[in-house]
Amino acid sequence: MQISHLFRRLQTLIGSPRMVIAGGVVTAFGMLGICAVLLYEGRQDALAHATESSRNTLLVIERDIARNVELYDLSLQAVVDNVRQPDVMSLPDQLRNELLFDRAATAKDLGSMLVLDRAGNVIIDSGSEIPRRGNFADRNYFTVHRDNPDVGLYLSPPYESRLRGGDPSIALSRRINNPDGSFAGVVVGAVRLEYFRRLLSGLQLGPHSTMALIHANGQLIMRAPYDPKIIGRDLNGTGPFERMIAQPEGQFVDQASIDGIRRVYTYKRLTGLPLIMEVAPAEADIYEAWKGRAARIAILMTVFGLTFIGLSVLLASSLAKKAQAELMLTMLSRTDSLTGLNNRRALDDLLAREWQRARRSKESLSILFVDVDYFKAYNDAYGHQAGDDALAAVARCISANIRRPGDSAARYGGEEFVIVLPDTSGPGALGVAETIRMKVAALGVEHATSQQGRLTVSIGVATWQGKKTDTVYHVIRAADEALYTAKASGRNTISATILA
Structure with missing residues (x-):
């Protein structure tokens, strides 16, 4: 009997107008909460997709650069080995140059390959049988080998070529030693920055996204979209570069120092090279499609939730009127109509x-x-x-x-x-x-x-x-x-x- 009474009270409580409205509100907010969770997961999916795309793009760029640097370095090593051979150096200039410089030295976007003596003067020029005159003892790609015999392959920051009318380039160089190990000079080859510009411009991430190749010393080698005014800019002290230099690879969100746009940076230091490659899609580009869908879904769910609450209010009002009518009927059925007393x-x-x-x-x-x-x-x-x-x-x-x-x-x-x-x-x-x-x-x-x-x-x-x-x-x-x-x-x- 007590359980039956409690069950009836529970039924009455659940069917009360207040509970109907409360149930409608809770249900509506529950649906909005589920919608919010799904939208948040969609946002995370958009970020994950952009990150994966950035990693793939980074991998493509890394492989292309690494392959070309490796091929060019092999040519440099061949020159270093052959200039040590007296019989090679005694050949006529044309035959000697053909033996020293393979076809990699004449590839597109590669400048001349030069052999410099210990004073920095050009003694062999891949671009001419008669070496062009020039002294490059002041260039860092020369001084670094002169002062340190263990550098190996050196990749320089950007510079303007003196032999090609100021064409922006970077240099790859190796040290040439005398038989006793003393410094004999440098073999250097130039890579035009146009190569990096074409490489990055062929990969599109979004209208506000960027890709950049940065030297480990902080100088900007190339950036897409391309702007010649910022090539060579020193990025030391900027937030994104300081975070990239701290770890060999990773991902973070930060505001760009160049244009102030917030981007999701995915970066990696290229193996064996003083180069950092970063791919940074803008948050606005990553979430643009998601924001459109989220706005439409949020509006629809809000309208649906408000409609549901409105229907709950109407139902509660109807139940209240019904309960009031039933109460009146009950009172009338228990009240004497003439006297107003109980019947x-x-x-x-x-x-x-x-x-x-x-x-x-x-x-x-x-x-x-x-x-x-x-x-x-x-x-x-x-x-x-x-x-x-x-x-x-x-x-x-x-x-x-x-x-x-x-x-x-x-x-x-x-x-x-x-x-x-x-x-x-x-x-x-x-x-x-x-x-x-x-x-x-x-x-x-x-x-x-x-x-x-x-x-x-x-x-x-x-x-x-x-x-x-x-x-x-x-x-x-x-x-x-x-x-x-x-x-x-x-x-x-x-x-x-x-x-x-």
Whole structure:
């Protein structure tokens, strides 16, 4: 029984208008939350896709540069080995140059390959049988080998070529030693920056994305999109370069020092070379497609959520009106339409409930039967409408004089009323009865056929004191019998009995 009661209460709570609205709001926000999670995962997927694309692009660039540098370095090593051979150096200039410089030295985007003596003067020139005149002792690709015999292959920062009218280039150089190991000169080959420009421009990531090749000393060798004004810029001290120089490879998000755009940098130091390659798609490019989808989905989900909440409010309003109507119907089904008091059906439930409470608490329970004196004669003399008015007036007197929350009254039938007074002893019940009798008489409603000449009531009182194991019907019958006693005593009187 208790479980069934709890289940009914739970059903009532769940079906209440507030719970319907709360459920609608929670459901709507739950759907919006799921949508937000999916959109966030979509954003992460966009970032992951861009990162993967950057890595692939980086790999393509690295392999191309590494392959060309390796081929060019092999040519440099061949020159270093052959200039040490007296028989090679004694050959005619044209034949000697053909032997020293293979076809790699004449490849596109490669400048002349030069052999410099220990003073930095050009002694052999791949571009001419008669060496062009020039001294390059001040170039770092010369001084680094002169001062350090263990450098191996050296790749220089960008410079402007003196032999090719200022063409931007980088140099690859190797040291030439005398048989005793002393410095004999340098073999150097130039790589035009145009090679790097064409390499990077053939790979597109986005309208605001960049790719850059940076020397380990911080000088910018090449950047796409290409801007000749920034080639050779020193990037030392800038946030992105400082982070790239700290680790051989990695990924981070930072604001570019050149144009201030936030980008996702993926970078790597090329193996064996003082070069850092970075691919940096802009955040705006990465998330552009995602933002469009996210905005459309967010708008649709917001509209759907608000619609769902609106429907929940409408449903809750409908349920509230239905509940109110049901309550009104319930009240009407339990209320006497003429007097506004409880009807007989409500009285039966009330008596059963109060009797159970009185039995548990062992407290007194008093029941009053009120009857309008000579009511049939009043109806005959004054008419049924006047009779109805008289009953309503009596009901108002009764309602006005039962003040405690637990006290209640009902129309028993016809001109009879029942008053239930929980936790009320005999004297207290008599006091209520006497007050009601006096108030009704004080109304002064004319009743010519009554001995008093005005409308009066007779009241029977029965009080159960919590000791005798009776039923509520015994108490009602006792109150009814007391009423007959009061009427037999001349009416406009009170008769009381106590069930010991």
